[in-house]
Amino acid sequence: WGDAATEEHIAILSDLGLLGSRGSIMGWIGVVCLTAMAVAYTAAYVHRFTTRLSSAESSLALCAVAGVAVLISASVLAGLAPDYAPYLVPAAFASMIISSLLSLEMAMAVNLSVAALVGVMLRGDAFAMLAALAAGAAGAYSVPGLRDRASMTRGVGFVGGAVAAVSVCYGLAFGEPQVLSRWYWGFVNGMISTVLTLGSLPFFESIFGVTSPLRLLELSNPGHPLLRRLLLEAPGTYHHSILVGNLAETAAQAVGADALLVRVGALYHDVGKLKRPYFFVENQFAQANPHDKISPALSTLVITSHAKDGVELARQYRLPKSVIDLIQQHHGTGLVSFFYQRAAENDRDQSVDEKDFRYPGPRPQSREAAIVMLADSVEAAVRAQSDASPWQVQSTVKKVVRGKLADGQLDECDLTLKDLYAIENAFLDVLSGVYHERVEYPDLRAVEAGAGADANGSGNANGNSHAKLAAPACEGRGDGEGEATDVRRDSEQAD
Template identity: 70%
Template structure:
């Protein structure tokens, strides 16, 4: 037989439940935080895009969001410096270099003179030396443009072949080396020429040949420098690099409304990222990445240390909202008072709220993320980041474990001192006296953060169902309306709750749990008995027991309903969720053993289901709720004893804790066996002090009859006073809580201690 397919309605319902579960998950909170945080940071960090082209008129004033280089104006100045240098380049000697071609030309000139002499000698083999010199001079004058005297040519022509070749080789080599190795100008030409005869002599040329060869070499030497284009271009670029950049300062007007957009204006807008989608997209990528890193850091800590993370469903949302509010206020301050914003960012507000309502560890972790994003929000302002970091840490430590609203003044001092210290140290370290002079703004920050924290605590407590220590202290006030009702309408339950609170608080302190929360939870744990107070033994006094007239099943229903009634009263009086949870969980799924046993005896022929005689639960989910359960059961069991001696109290405490453990009532909380042992010792110490042995005072004889018909009350009054109690307390039943509540063995007790 084929399985039935789910209907469309069921599919939609399942999809809706999946969406609801996702929205309440940690991932949804993280994603929402990243999105909102990115929007806040981007609103202050990323400039608003502008639709403007060259030749168009601006529709609004546009200012620079940060300091940048005006590339167009700077390039104009560089080009002007380059042009001026190129114009004046020929006047700079360093721009010239030796031209090697001049040395080759000089060598060829010298070689040509000797070639002319050789040619003339071949043409006139037997001629006169002077005729040969004249003919050679003519060849030189016609073809080479060099002036050589006939006398020098005659001396050269008169040399033998060996001397002639030596002179030729020496002259060509010398003129080439001189032209290649010396920077020759018109100014130093004569100086270089003066050294030619000596150089020829050093080359071994005969003395009679030195003079004519010297004059020939000197006549061939010319200035050998030419302008180097490579040097000129390099020097021009170096000159352009010396030009100081033109800056567009932060806040400077780029273009005013109605002005014509020029090429320079458009380029500035592009550099600022105000034009074009590319810069805007990259800016968003950077902002989202920074925000995701900050949120991810907090998320990794919460995942790595779940025991220190807040367990309430709305607590993560509270943490996220507190951090986002600081970022939002920071972005507003940047736009309103940019010069003072870094001092006034209320980073301590977030950490004080989180430390107060969640935990110190989470507050410090969030503080790191918020301070990093503040640094991004202020465009990398390190002082703003350090000031926020110090203020947040100081606020977290100052607000931790506060028990009075008036004590919040120490948070003002802590935040103020921390910001002032950062201001002084940063200003002195970086040479910024202006920052040092504004140290007093740290105390303004402390006042703002503290006032915001005090004002927002009731809002956060109500919205997210969490409770601060101040709220718990207010709930522990005997003047609270619900406690007043409990005292007047169910006095036995009220006194029982006070003693349970004492037991629970001591045990919570022993295991490091929230002692204040345990005390408050114990005060209200039985508030549901207000609906039918006389169905519970501690409130019956001398009245008849109504359970004698109804069945055990109905009695069980009445007894167990005080849990549901208590939850309804918690909603009516707006008690915090942790306190309401203790009201709901303080019996767990325990068995109402008295009525179950009575039903089993009276209805033996019927099948009795144990589940019908158990509380609806749930079992305690936290250590605090478990401590309240154990304290409630232990107090009830010990109070039911007719003679609670020390050893009986110890046995009863151990038995109750063992029974709760074996019944599985502690399976869903984090209590360890070591902590159960510490709770047991704490209960025994407190109960031993409550039920200690007392000295019985003897009756004193009276010589005169008393005013109340002969009964002597002086002894009882003396005993009351000797016990440290007033006669009014004794008369009201506060001297002995046991007599006020009555014998717990009476039918109708709701405690499942046995």
């Protein structure tokens, strides 16, 4: 039946971790139970405190995959380098992924479970659990509001400093100089976690349908192919979208919404107009209006289809779902009032169904979509006003916002009346800078003409010699007027 195990054999088996509760059935039952408790804790947090996430199931799956990746790396490191595993387990990887794609709150909650399970994986090592907890928290705090990939390198300093601080404090508290002397390995952990995060972000985005701030920043680049098309093929719509983006971003900051998502959504909200750009007044540029030759019902069909066309074009260019939702919802079920009124006037003897002149929807489902809708409507309404005085702009903004509220377009988003008041003020702040008063420049041609007349008069009074001197000045007036015009144009451009 085999030889009896000696003390040397038992020592070898113990060093390999093949003895004790970890190798027994009861040990594995304990590990499974602890893991189940961690998963249940995370799931309860997701369903109870993250109602603003678009999909709780997808969020939980993302958290599970990121956490399992950390635990697998902990198991591998425990077998390859058990003495250095507590310093090198990339616990910050999970928290950085979750913080950048979901929220900081989610990352901190998941980090508690991951850190506890890392301690279990390393056979109850208290230092490993504390190091993982500190590294994960530091990583989560290092990535929110990320604006470029280069700035993500600050995660190396955050994570490395956190692990180094735990190493020093733990070594001093429990009298373990070996732990104290290895503090610098925390910065290696920071580099590993940051590299893993940067490399895996695109895969998490595509698999779980979420969008990172880095991806949104890439989409806001004016050199994006779709924005370039919009600039070249529908320039009026492009410049309208730029101003809508400024309005919407300022309003989103005022109410605590996702300002970056709102700005990107505003830039792309009207890309559907690329299919028929000249059917929209901002792109006609003194050309004949094609709506004058078709019925109001057909005009409404063309106008309302730009939302559906925009969704199709956005999917063709692989825009994220969060941006596509804003494109689809930015008109809600609003009424195309101009053509509805025209149809009512043309068919006074017949009833006109209002539903036939409304956008297909859906209504805005989020604060971000509602803000884009309000910014779009406000910009168009203010631009159409012949009077751009401050009080008229203020009246128009209030009328548009209250009209959307009365029409029920804001019923399915969580904007409050207090938010709407803040949004109105944000719009007015931006519009006051766009439609500001300008200094009226004098008519330089009239001034020169008056000066020439005075010169002629004085020449006649003083004699023929002065008249002869005045003649060349009159003959050269054309060149002088050209220079004056150039000066005036330069002054207006500088203003």
